[in-house]
Amino acid sequence: MRRFILAATILLSVACGKENPTIDEILLPAPMHSEYACGEFSFSNGVKIAIDAPEEERKKIELALSNDGIVGKESAKKEIKLLIKERVAGIDSPEGYRITITPELITAEATSGAGLFYAVQTIAQLRDTAGSIPCGTITDQPRFEYRGLMLDVSRHFFGKEYVKKQIDAIARYKINRLHLHLTDAAGWRVEIKQYPRLTQLAAWRSQQLWKDWWYGDRQYREEGAEDAHGGYYTQEDIREIVKYAADRYITIIPEIEMPAHSEEVLTAYPELSCTHEPYKQADFCVGNEATFEFLENVLTEIMELFPSEYIHIGGDEAGKASWGTCPLCTKRMKEEGLTNVNELQSYLIERVERFVNSKGRNIIGWDEILEGGLAPNATVMSWRGTDGGIKAVRAGHKAIMTPGEFCYLDSYQDAPHTQPQAFGGYLPIEKVYSYNPVPDSLSHQEAALIYGVQGNVWAEYIPTEQQNEHMIYPRILAIAEIGWSPQEKRDYTQFRTRALNAVKQLRKKGYNAFDLSSEYGNRPQSLATNNHLAKGKKVAYAPGSPYYPTYTAGGDSALTDGVHGGWNNSDKRWQGFIGRGGIDVCIDLDEELEIKSIAADFMQICEPGIYLPAEVEIAASADSSTFHTLANITHNVVRDDTLSFKSYGWEGNTKARYIRYRATRGKQGGFIFTDEIVIK
Ligand code: ACM
Numbered sequence: 001m002r003r004f005i006l007a008a009t010i011l012l013s014v015a016c017g018k019e020n021p022t023i024d025e026i027l028l029p030a031p032m033h034s035e036y037a038c039g040e041f042s043f044s045n046g047v048k049i050a051i052d053a054p055e056e057e058r059k060k061i062e063l064a065l066s067n068d069g070i071v072g073k074e075s076a077k078k079e080i081k082l083l084i085k086e087r088v089a090g091i092d093s094p095e096g097y098r099i100t101i102t103p104e105l106i107t108a109e110a111t112s113g114a115g116l117f118y119a120v121q122t123i124a125q126l127r128d129t130a131g132s133i134p135c136g137t138i139t140d141q142p143r144f145e146y147r148g149l150m151l152d153v154s155r156h157f158f159g160k161e162y163v164k165k166q167i168d169a170i171a172r173y174k175i176n177r178l179h180l181h182l183t184d185a186a187g188w189r190v191e192i193k194q195y196p197r198l199t200q201l202a203a204w205r206s207q208q209l210w211k212d213w214w215y216g217d218r219q220y221r222e223e224g225a226e227d228a229h230g231g232y233y234t235q236e237d238i239r240e241i242v243k244y245a246a247d248r249y250i251t252i253i254p255e256i257e258m259p260a261h262s263e264e265v266l267t268a269y270p271e272l273s274c275t276h277e278p279y280k281q282a283d284f285c286v287g288n289e290a291t292f293e294f295l296e297n298v299l300t301e302i303m304e305l306f307p308s309e310y311i312h313i314g315g316d317e318a319g320k321a322s323w324g325t326c327p328l329c330t331k332r333m334k335e336e337g338l339t340n341v342n343e344l345q346s347y348l349i350e351r352v353e354r355f356v357n358s359k360g361r362n363i364i365g366w367d368e369i370l371e372g373g374l375a376p377n378a379t380v381m382s383w384r385g386t387d388g389g390i391k392a393v394r395a396g397h398k399a400i401m402t403p404g405e406f407c408y409l410d411s412y413q414d415a416p417h418t419q420p421q422a423f424g425g426y427l428p429i430e431k432v433y434s435y436n437p438v439p440d441s442l443s444h445q446e447a448a449l450i451y452g453v454q455g456n457v458w459a460e461y462i463p464t465e466q467q468n469e470h471m472i473y474p475r476i477l478a479i480a481e482i483g484w485s486p487q488e489k490r491d492y493t494q495f496r497t498r499a500l501n502a503v504k505q506l507r508k509k510g511y512n513a514f515d516l517s518s519e520y521g522n523r524p525q526s527l528a529t530n531n532h533l534a535k536g537k538k539v540a541y542a543p544g545s546p547y548y549p550t551y552t553a554g555g556d557s558a559l560t561d562g563v564h565g566g567w568n569n570s571d572k573r574w575q576g577f578i579g580r581g582g583i584d585v586c587i588d589l590d591e592e593l594e595i596k597s598i599a600a601d602f603m604q605i606c607e608p609g610i611y612l613p614a615e616v617e618i619a620a621s622a623d624s625s626t627f628h629t630l631a632n633i634t635h636n637v638v639r640d641d642t643l644s645f646k647s648y649g650w651e652g653n654t655k656a657r658y659i660r661y662r663a664t665r666g667k668q669g670g671f672i673f674t675d676e677i678v679i680k
Helices: 002-015 053-066 113-130 162-171 210-214 235-246 263-268 288-307 329-338 343-357 385-393 430-435 465-472 473-482 491-508
Strands: 033-042 047-052 078-084 097-102 103-109 132-140 146-152 177-180 251-258 312-315 361-367 377-382 398-403 450-457 538-541 575-577 583-604 617-622 628-634 644-664 673-680
Touching: 033 097, 047 053, 053 078, 053 113, 078 113, 097 113, 113 132, 113 491, 132 312, 146 473, 146 575, 162 177, 162 235, 162 465, 177 329, 177 450, 235 251, 251 288, 251 343, 251 450, 288 343, 312 343, 312 465, 329 343, 343 361, 343 430, 377 385, 377 575, 430 473, 430 491, 450 465, 450 628, 465 473, 583 617, 628 644, 644 673
Parallel strands: 047 078, 078 103, 146 177, 146 450, 177 251, 251 312, 312 361, 361 377, 377 398, 398 450
Antiparallel strands: 033 132, 097 103, 097 132, 538 583, 575 673, 583 644, 583 673, 617 628, 617 644
């Protein structure tokens, strides 16, 4: 059907003698519905502009138009009319709009300012690329209410002008939430009047680069000290950012981490930790009333600064280690009838939720907030896969889907050797685009609680604004389309053409978008099946060297299935071994064969603890009892920052039916990962 529509579109544009690319080849995110007519609306000789909307919305629409250089000229013949109406045919979302384009007149209608704003974005996008707007009608509205980008301004601080620049870009693609990860161990980034030490000390650290600091002394510094690195937004900065975003129909969602990721707070205010010592704890003491006083005071200032309905309270990755022995925490657990530390975390989240609700706001938390019982009105941000989101909607809560596998834009977007160092993993734009936030297993009612989707740009390995933009664009465009366009209209090949165009536009405007046109792609070995002598043959695993349940790569047949792994250690093609026995497998070739080479590739990526083997032994046998060694290979394993691959193999001439391949770990321990034992 889609092919038919595209063919019809092309035919129509040919029939109309139009050389411009059509709406479907430009607009990103793809609109819900578009129809074509002959002719085009050209901007040459200027346009008249008429806006019929309440004062506040009118001002924002005028601003949007003028930001795009569309300024009304009274004497012009052509006109753009923008109207807010009570009802617009075919639209039921306040963010939806309908545009009718004739050679002399563009009429844009919506039921709210947001809808008109998106109509302007559509007009501007088409004009930017095609120079004029093809005649026809666009009826458009979003699939999800929540379409977000998260910026981590803690691990590396990015100033307000940078944030505003990103707001401009994401608004163009109809993203409507900017989640700021404002607090974490690496630095507190927002001025709180009542707690000045948060910005006098906790916003500054001893090293500029997160990785030097995190693997170094992890010290904080007084503001103004010669070696203090960091920064923060003043309350004035925040007001400016919030207004800038609101003018572009983007809501800023502030995240204040609790109860964990709070080393910086607990160094500035150590009395809020279980041990009362600086530099010792990441988790707040939940038994101490002072913790709640602090959190409520901070949140009060945060809610004064950020009008967002939703306040993100973190909730992820609490170690909870000190809570089991802390006298105040154990007392609290006893008094509240809490049976474990997960319930103690939920006690904190629920109590904070009551406070936030009492101010007319709601909380969002990372999916760990489900673990000890979900706070009654909380929205869950599902990041450790999709289970958290599924559980949340089944319990009647809203969920925002941002599973790491698809939405963590700090992963490599292309072959790691072509990219700046990233956190790990391989997440090309095609994979981001393949994500559907509504899992198949949900009922219609549950699916309606999927609030939206978000791309997260964690910044541990992103020290500069340039690099941050490189990671955001163009992958956020995939998130934008996932969030906006009907699932049945999505098509990667078509999207890619539009994304390539968008990259050109972004780069023209001074964004350091990754040049998608030069994408290298996945590991070449992973792109085709490898037919070799061992393919499909049985592999026996020695009892002391099982593969790890999370990294089975499909199980016992994985090492002879002809399938090689890609750049990503978790692409389900790499088999992982964590035991002391390493890898010890025997392949039965079914009959004695002439063999000229035996080899296996290994991966090293130290952040998740995957190392190359220190020793490999390859041996052959005719009868599976007497083996003769073909090769003993040793390698000096050294921890590094890169993703690397190494083949350990033998070449020669032998005859054998059984091949034994053993690989052992170095003194670092950790995993060893291989994908295929290739015998030729
Ligand atoms: C997270 O990535 N820790 C939410």
